Amino acid sequence: MKKIGIIVGSLREHSFNRIIAEAIPELAPAAEYEFISIDELPLYNGDVDKGPGPEPVQRFREAIGRSDGIMIVSPEYNSGIPGVLKNALDWASTPTRTAVLLRKPAGVVGATPGAKGTMLAQQQIRQTLEAVQVFVLPFQKMYISQVMEKVDTDRRLLTDESTRKYLQRYAESFIRWIDQAPTID
Ligand SMILES: Cc1cc2nc3c(=O)[nH]c(=O)nc-3n(C[C@H](O)[C@H](O)[C@H](O)COP(=O)(O)O)c2cc1C
Numbered sequence: 001m002k003k004i005g006i007i008v009g010s011l012r013e014h015s016f017n018r019i020i021a022e023a024i025p026e027l028a029p030a031a032e033y034e035f036i037s038i039d040e041l042p043l044y045n046g047d048v049d050k051g052p053g054p055e056p057v058q059r060f061r062e063a064i065g066r067s068d069g070i071m072i073v074s075p076e077y078n079s080g081i082p083g084v085l086k087n088a089l090d091w092a093s094t095p096t097r098t099a100v101l102l103r104k105p106a107g108v109v110g111a112t113p114g115a116k117g118t119m120l121a122q123q124q125i126r127q128t129l130e131a132v133q134v135f136v137l138p139f140q141k142m143y144i145s146q147v148m149e150k151v152d153t154d155r156r157l158l159t160d161e162s163t164r165k166y167l168q169r170y171a172e173s174f175i176r177w178i179d180q181a182p183t184i185d
Contacts, residue, residue, distance in 0.1 A: 002031040002175055005067030009074025009085035009110075009121075011039055016147045020111045020167065021073040025157035028171035036063040036070075038088040049094055057091050061100045064092055069105040069178045070134075071171070076112055076121030086128065093132040100143040101132045107174040109142040109167070111150075117143025135181040142170045 006024065011019045022125065025033040040056035042048070052058050064070060074085050085115055092101040108125050110118025122141065144167075150160035158164055 002068040003066060004031045004069050004175070004179055005036045006033055006071045006073060007036050007038060007066055007085070007088065008083050009038075009072060009125075010084075011084055013176075014143065014153065015075070016113070016151060016153075017073045017075050017109075017155050019151045020109060020144060020147070020158055023073075023164065023167060024071065024073075024171050027073065027123070027164060027168040028175060030172065031175045034063060036060060036067075038084055040155050041084075041088055041091055043050060044087050044090040049091075055150075056136050060088065064100040064104065066180060067104070068148075069107065069174065069181075071107045071109065071174065072125060073109045073111070074121060074125060076110060076118040081121050081124040082127065085125070087142065088127075089132065091126050092116065099132060100127075101134050103181075104181070105135045105174075105178045106136045107136070107142070107170065109144070109170065110148040111144035112116040113146065113148050115145050117145040119133055119143055137170075137174050137177055140170055168172045 006021050008021045048107055082174045093099050108122050110122050112118050150163045152159045
């Protein structure tokens with residue numbers, strides 16, 4: 001069974017993106033899932049990025065390392081990638097030659113109360129992932145707009161049927177694609 005690490009790009013307790021992320025294991029049970037926390041990561045600082053680095057960074061890198069693929073579920077801030085997510089991806093991108101993210105298959109999902117489904121944030125996330133030589137599931141995009149109409153915030157559930165199907169298809173495609181992700185040296 002594939003192991004998928006899920007990274008949520010919002011630290012908010014009542015995050016919509018976390019509700020979406022938490023729906024994935026139930027919708028696509030053909031994989032095992034681990035939620036990889038970014039809450040405790042310090043701000044990236046090359047001066048402390050030496051040897052194994054700070055303890056939260058070690059735990060974060062180990063969790064990515066034991067995942068067969070990474071699913072990023074993130075909001076958009078000011079038409080771009082949330083700083084906390086960029087910071088986490090930067091920590092996972094070093095040391096350059098042996099970074100845990102190198103050649104790791106990834107999927108990208110985003111939800112917003114707005115109309116554009118985090119399109120601009122996802123472009124920046126893909127740009128960052130490309131710089132780290134991460135393979136992103138091609139062709140398919142997973143944009144969730146007007147998310148407040150699609151979830152039950154009290155029960156923390158994704159309730160909208162068509163979004164559930166759309167997310168299920170995306171997650172299942174991602175799991176199947178992991179073994180086909182390009183392998184190049
Ligand atoms: C600083 C800031 C900037 C934002 N910029 C955008 C934006 O550019 N596009 C967008 O769709 N939503 C934007 N939003 C609204 C977020 O999508 C909304 O707060 C969302 O609930 C955050 O995701 P979360 O619920 O997972 O924490 C912004 C929110 C904040 C706090």
